[in-house]
Amino acid sequence: MTALLGIDYGGTHTKLLLAGADGDPAATRRRTVPSASAAGLDGLAREVEAFLGGSSVAAFGVTVPGTLDVESGVVGHSANLPWLDGLAPATLLGERIGAPGVAVQDGVAAAIAEARSGAGRGHDDIFVVALGTGIAGAHVVRGEVRRGAHGGAGEVGHTDVGGDLPCSCGQRGCLETLIGGAQLGRRWRERLGSEGGDAASAVDVVRAARGGDAAAIAVLDDATSALARALLTISALIDPALFVIGGGLARSPEWTVDPAVAKARSGATFHRLPDVVPAGLGVWAGAQGAALSAADLVLTG
Amino acid sequence: MTALLGIDYGGTHTKLLLAGADGDPAATRRRTVPSASAAGLDGLAREVEAFLGGSSVAAFGVTVPGTLDVESGVVGHSANLPWLDGLAPATLLGERIGAPGVAVQDGVAAAIAEARSGAGRGHDDIFVVALGTGIAGAHVVRGEVRRGAHGGAGEVGHTDVGGDLPCSCGQRGCLETLIGGAQLGRRWRERLGSEGGDAASAVDVVRAARGGDAAAIAVLDDATSALARALLTISALIDPALFVIGGGLARSPEWTVDPAVAKARSGATFHRLPDVVPAGLGVWAGAQGAALSAADLVLTG
Structure with a gap:
């Protein structure tokens, strides 16, 4: 058995x-x-x-x-x-x-599953990003996750992207403050001037952007700029051969992943920004x- | 032979x-x-x-x-x-x-020498930072440098630290714009309002700070805050077991490395910020x- x-x-x-x-x-x-x-x-x-x-x-x-x-x-x-x-x-x-x-x-x-059986299959050196309520990451080399010396590596959600917003981790300016699903809805409501009331989800923000809502489009623009900066920082420090991006927000790539990748490519200078593919296993x-x-x-x- | x-x-x-x-x-x-x-x-x-x-x-x-x-x-x-x-x-x-x-x-x-024969001797997982005219870095695991998929890893000088200054690499906001030796002197002269004239070196800035020059102290304060953010980003993404910091600017640690490490420790939240030791081989x-x-x-x- x-x-x-x-x-x-x-x-x-x-x-x-x-x-x-x-x-x-x-x-x-x-x-x-x-x-x-x-x-x-x-x-x-x-x-x-x-x-x-x-x-x-x-x-x-x-x-x-x-x-x-x-x-x-x-x-x-x-x-x-x-x-x-x-x-x-x-x-x-x-x-x-x-x-x-x-x-x-x-x-x-x-990340192990995406690297070995999903979108990363056949590639040796992959950085997986999951755009969910929080932003998770993992560098997977030959099918093994590089966990770091204390098991703490891959925390792409808490890399500095230059903002000043407070993060749930206690720092300011983390990637998660601008593209984390929990924060996107909040940023949108703040722009609309409605801080109280029902919480909005990332899905609500994307739906509003599709409908032409200027505040939603602006919030997503900030979010994708931040993700672009994080992808460039990962390329500069780790230089993976492939990015695999999944998570709930990646299901609307035209508002999230696609503009972020386009901004990263136009912002790249010495970087060897690799291919970016969607996660495959859902x-x-x-x-x-x-x-x-x-x-x-x-x-x- | x-x-x-x-x-x-x-x-x-x-x-x-x-x-x-x-x-x-x-x-x-x-x-x-x-x-x-x-x-x-x-x-x-x-x-x-x-x-x-x-x-x-x-x-x-x-x-x-x-x-x-x-x-x-x-x-x-x-x-x-x-x-x-x-x-x-x-x-x-x-x-x-x-x-x-x-x-x-x-x-x-x-970095190989520092990891195997210098300050990193006896440690398996080291991130080496060299604070020179530019800022170089290398992640060395069991004596081998992790070069990345295209040989481009370790470029800590071009991680985003949240500024808007233009970098020689073409990006904005890179670590090197705030603590690179070439930039420190320029920032100091800009603060003094003397954009022309002789170029100032990082050594000049440190000497002026020692003498109580407020502009030099402020420039170095920005520089060490930027280095602190970069150390936290490296910890979040890579999680090394030891930082080894060398290069010309590290020879005045009380104005460069020491305040940066203190700021990184006080800014750390979930991070496992490891020991930081000076390079040993000169x-x-x-x-x-x-x-x-x-x-x-x-x-x-």
Whole structure:
């Protein structure tokens, strides 16, 4: 029995994926459950047991939406699944599943999957950017994420792009203050002069821009200029061979990724700005990356 | 005969160094010659032959102050030694010296030496910053420089630090516009309102700051704030285990490196800002790195 289990443990939905020994996404079985029914590791274990229906797996990977100590597998802080704080989910789940497991940060898992099975397939040196509520990144070389000396590398959302807006991380001027989904809606409402009232989402901003709303267009223009500066900084410091850009905002590329790439190309001087391609795996990237991490666990013992 | 030759081919002086088989700087023989007498590769070859005095070497490394195609060893552009443009100096010198050779960018050579034999010795994951006329950088992992997909990585001088000043590279807001030695003097004179007249050097600015000159102190304050932002961006994207900072400006650390590091520490939020140590090898780092690159050439065939 060499099946591998990938668990993408998210804030609203949890995705379960059963794959072949090499983590190949073809011929996999998949299930999405509301995270409410997988609340707490006990709830998650019950959902996994129901999904597996008594069959065994060689190993599993589980994503964590938060900070993680890579050596110990202990979660530092998860804003969306706060009951994980201080726990080692792979160890605890492993006792229930009866197989070895590994915990992986959600962005890292998605980047591994995009690099090995998605848009980066066939390329050795890829920088993956996920434009979501926050902005995540990962440099993947020959299928392995470069995590840095303390597991903190790839935080493209907190590179300096020259603004003065306060970021949730405590700094000012981070990329995330201008293009993070959480901030786009806020910037738009501020421009409209309506600071109170309902929060606007990034989807609302893009829809308004499509309708010709000048404030939305201006906010997105600032956002894509900031992303362009971040892509140039990554090229200058890391010089990857390919950018893969995904996440919710990348689904409207004509308002987000395309203008950012055009601005980066026109702003490049000495840089070797590489090709930029859209992510290919969509919402299952995290679960596939978890299954691929399980495959690594089996291979490395 | 296993001696290794390191040649640091600079704009004003050229340094020659003969080292043992492992590139160990101990028990080496050294000579500095004015680059005027080593002008052209023929002039350099004559100086090398005089230095060697008939003894042979197993291999040599030669630094290039400019851009270099790593695969072919051909110089793209060298502002300081323009006769190198389009030539492969290691190939041409090798015919005269009678040994295999390798060309290395000067900043890369110095970083290799600092990482393996200098301040980074004993550390696996180091980011080296050289604060000179320009600002160079290199990420060195287990003694190897991460050059990036197109040999362009490590260009910390051209990361965005949020200003709007024009950089020699064509961008605006690069780190080099605020702390590069060439720019510091210009910024100081602009603040003093004397845009014409003699150019001021970084040394002049530091001397004036020591004497209490408010304009010089303000220019250096901007410079160290910019360096702090760049150190935080490197930590966010690459997360090295150690920073090694050298170059001419680092020789007055109380006005340059020390305040920058203090600002970076107080500005750090999620970052794991590592220790910062001064470079240890001084002006011979480039020649030592060239000799170490020659050792690599022998080892890898």
